[in-house]
Amino acid sequence: MKMGIISEEKDWITCELERVMKKKDITPVYIKPSKIASFTGMDVKFKHNKDDISDLKCAFVRNLGDMSNYYRFDVLRYIEYYIPLINPTAGLENAGNKYRTSMLMNINNIPHPKTVITEDIDKALMWSEKFKDCVLKPLFGNQGKGIVRLKNKTLISKLNMLNEFKKKHGVFYIQEFITNPHDIYRDIRAFVIGDEVVSVMYRVSDNWITNIHQNGKAEKCEITDEIRELAIKAKNATGLIYGGVDLMESKDGLKVIEVNGAPSWEALSRISEVDITEKLIDYVLDDLI
16 A cells, blocks of 8 residues: 655655554655646646656645645645545645634634734724734744734834735734733644544743744643534534644633644654554544545
């Protein structure tokens, strides 16, 4: 049996997938998106370098490289007609677009912060004043990159920041800042596979940006019923097979901040009592292929 690992670069996650595949006598096949050729009106559908990859049992989608290259995502859609992708393209789109994620949380009545999405700079300014403390995020992006907190800024300063943001990103995604009731900077990352929360961690920082790639630290967190219920609902709402669901503690209970369709579990694995990679591959083998 052969399984694909779709990634422009090797990293800790791809090496983990390779490790567990080999342990289970599965042949891992690395596929660089930039090296895939697609064919239509011909017997062959797609090749990686010179190899036909249509005999893969499934493929894990990890890193497409240049995210502005929409052709690469269209290639995934084409491949998906013939090979199961983990995660599916629809789920990756929903989780990768913060507007879609928020929309789906709202439709499914899943608690999440008050959020305003607009292209209108006057409305963005008005809502930044109404929220008083809020976070401005790019619609597309992860690891805490490009986010800006608007707090204790003068009106002129906010306007300047909004103008700069508009030039870079075009659309304003403005989310109320949730103050942790414990008066600390931390959030919760829940790792969900199927309908199981397999591992959870606090991401703790001395800064309001708690992402691990922004110097956040992983600490153990108990899997409560509230975490389990919200994380599974959020993952299912976005159409993912597995995902990393970010939750924020508030005085009103937990709120879903984001859902990640290609999450890392490197930091989480260091404090987890389970082998997350093995859990994921076992789920795919037992339930999907």
